[in-house]
Amino acid sequence: MTIMNIVVASGKGGTGKTFFSTNLFYSFRKMGILSSLVDCDAEAPNSFIFFSVKKIKEEVISEYRPVLDRSRCVMCGKCFEYCSYNAIFFLPAMNKIQLLDDLCHGCAACSVACTHSAIRDSYKFIGKVTSYRTDEYGLCMFEAKMTPGVSSAVPVIKSAIKTAIKSSLQQDINYVILDSPPGTACPFIQTASCADYVILVTEPTPFGLSDLKQAVETLKTMNKEMGVIVNRAGIGNREVYQYLEDESIPLLGEIPFDKEIAMRYSEGKIAVKEIPSLQVMFENIVNRIMRYGNSSN
Secondary structure (H helix, E strand, O other): OOOEEEEEEOOOOOOOHHHHHHHHHHHHHHOOOOEEEEEOOOOOOOHHHHOOOEEEEEEEEEEEEEEEOOOOOOOOOHHHHHOOOOOEEEEHHHOEEEEOHHHOOOOOHHHHHOOOOOEEEEEEEEEEEEEEEEOOOEEEEEEEEEOOOOOOOHHHHHHHHHHHHHHHHHOOOOEEEEEOOOOOOHHHHHHHOOOOEEEEEEOOOHHHHHHHHHHHHHHHHOOOOEEEEEEEEOEOOOHHHHHHHHHOOOEEEEEEOOHHHHHHHHOOOOHHHOOHHHHHHHHHHHHHHHHHHHHHO
């Protein structure tokens, strides 16, 4: 069975990415199409406040971190030479050496390099992956959440995606919707790297266009197919639309700047349940995604 990974992303926070992800997931399920939802916004996951869920499993994610035993260190500098990430401060003239935790990638090269057993292994708790089920849909929701103060959410996101895809394969679920972290930094790239199709949510404002351009250029370097949703349509100007036309990027749909939609979202409700026009739009998007998935197989 082939799974289609659909990543919902945005060049900046606050464009309506999670609103779109949750309503898209609901629309897939409402149309009888099996799908999973993965909240990869590990710094502030909130997709599941819109659904009645039950926690099924919680996986603790840890990452290797070396610890220096100064009583064994002979200041040979081998660990410093082996580290590709500049995560070791080494100043032999002053007899100074320090492992820099925030720069460490957990590759353990320093431990391999040390022949004096001066570096011992340890593991740092960096986050958790939680699996949820609903009475209506079963086990189909997954959440990445990083520990506050951890420098990178990437390992937690990677684990959440792996867990979601494995579970979806076991349940014959065909579509996995991934709510990406905002922006274009490493957490976004980790999420988008598995995408078969990326939906970028933007707004028709100068800031929205600027951040959309950054996201588009990043995805082009990754050779990812993409389409765009314009949220809060009716505000701002037409420059976003002109950009999409110039770049030949499909406009998948427009969500109007509407008080009723905003009220439903602020109440923690799925808007497509209660707004017929929105339901039609999301059904059209689902059908368009499915056609793309079928044509690319």
